[in-house]
Amino acid sequence: MSTTKKNNKSMMLLLAAVFIVPVLLAKLALDNGWFNQGVTNKGELISPPIDINVLQTKQQEPKWKLIYILPQKCSLGCENALYSIAQVHSALGKESDRAEVVVISHEQSNIEQLAELANKQNVRLLSSDLKSLQQVFKETPTDGIFIADTLNNVFLRYPLQIDKEQAILHSRDILADMRKVLKLSRIG
Incomplete structure (x- = not known):
């Protein structure tokens, strides 16, 4: 036993x-x-999210946003960013009506680039002042591409790419994240 x-x-x-x-x-x-x-997102997660409602002038239809802040001098990184966000918006296909490209300008933004963007129909220009932008973004660098939700909360940031090929490859990451949030969201 x-x-x-x-x-x-x-x-x-x-x-x-x-x-x-x-x-x-x-x-x-x-x-x-x-x-x-x-972690499945390709961009840098911004925690806590940045509320950009104070930069909005009027109430807009709720849409997901690809945001770029136009700098004083539009270098290669700036040109690649503008190209990338336009390509990502186009690549969204039938979901592109749920998202929009927003370029935020301020009093020191590149005037030539701003005039060129005014002629593009898929880009919404938002004007602000540099002081307000600095208050809203605080410690977060503004040299990048951002994704904001339908409530204007910026939660993802992608660094600028100087090389055109790298910018195109980086656009795939932005597109993957945009598709993911659009798939998971019923809003916008």
């Missing part, structure tokens, strides 16, 4: 170990950051 008790005791310990050891290993993996925690 003592061998049966020993077998039962070892079986219970083995059974407990089978259930407890994986839980302990998972806890250790989470605490020590041993793996990528399921």
